[in-house]
Amino acid sequence: MADKQRQSDSLTYVAPQESGQADAWTREAGQRGGQQLVEVAEVIPPAAVAEALNLSPGELAIVRRRVISLDGNVIELADSYYPPTVARGTALADKRKIKGGAPTLLAELGYQARHASEDLEFRAADSTELDALSLPKGASVLSLFRTTTTDDGSPFEVQHMVMKAPRRLHYEIEVD
Numbered sequence: 001m002a003d004k005q006r007q008s009d010s011l012t013y014v015a016p017q018e019s020g021q022a023d024a025w026t027r028e029a030g031q032r033g034g035q036q037l038v039e040v041a042e043v044i045p046p047a048a049v050a051e052a053l054n055l056s057p058g059e060l061a062i063v064r065r066r067v068i069s070l071d072g073n074v075i076e077l078a079d080s081y082y083p084p085t086v087a088r089g090t091a092l093a094d095k096r097k098i099k100g101g102a103p104t105l106l107a108e109l110g111y112q113a114r115h116a117s118e119d120l121e122f123r124a125a126d127s128t129e130l131d132a133l134s135l136p137k138g139a140s141v142l143s144l145f146r147t148t149t150t151d152d153g154s155p156f157e158v159q160h161m162v163m164k165a166p167r168r169l170h171y172e173i174e175v176d
Contacts, residue, residue, distance in 0.1 A: 032071050035078075039065040040095040042084065045158075049081045052147040052158045062087035064102070067132065074133055074164075081158045086111060102157070111156040119145045122165060133164050140165045 045053070045061040053061060061081045068076035080102060087093050091105055098105050103113060125133065125141040133141065142165045148157040 034069045036067045036069075037064065037095060037097060038067055039063070040093060042088075042093075045081050046160075048145065049158045049160065052145075053081060053083050053155050055083060060084055062093050064092065068161075076164070077129065077132055077162045079160045081160075082156065086156050106156065111150060113148045113157075114151045115149045115153070117147045117149075121145075125162075129162055133162070135164065 041063055042060045043063050044050075044058060045055065045063065047057075049055075049061065050057065050059065055061060061083060064080045064082075066078045066080075067074055068078055082092055086106075086109070090109060091098050092102060106113075121143045122140060123143060125135055125139050129135070129141055130137065130139060133139075135141070142163045144159075144161045144163070146157075146159045146161075147155050148159075149155045
């Protein structure tokens, strides 16, 4: 992984890991990478998240906010949102790391990823992002908004990731 290039396979990040395996980011980045879980809470999600999860206006979602680092530098802010019917009463609602990552737990709970829709946007960073990512005023970020659904199209996870730019993401998708 070069400083401004990151090869990624989206399927890796929505698929459960094998028993005893670390989460996808830890496996990809190894000792060079890290992630800090900064918040787990029930919140009123942003409108785009609520819509993607089929939540009514004002309905709560569980959010897990993480700061992702590589070589000791923060490179990404990652928020994962879940409907309360999926996350409440599970490890998703606890402020602790999940062995194998959220996709592994979700699969154990019966939520196997069958479809993921991703939207990428290159935009100016807001003041919170500038500070958290140690970016200069006027810098841009790459925003990735992923909605993951089951076989019947029911959404069970929305991830919003904000990455330092410039970045090059390489995706490989296998079609069954």
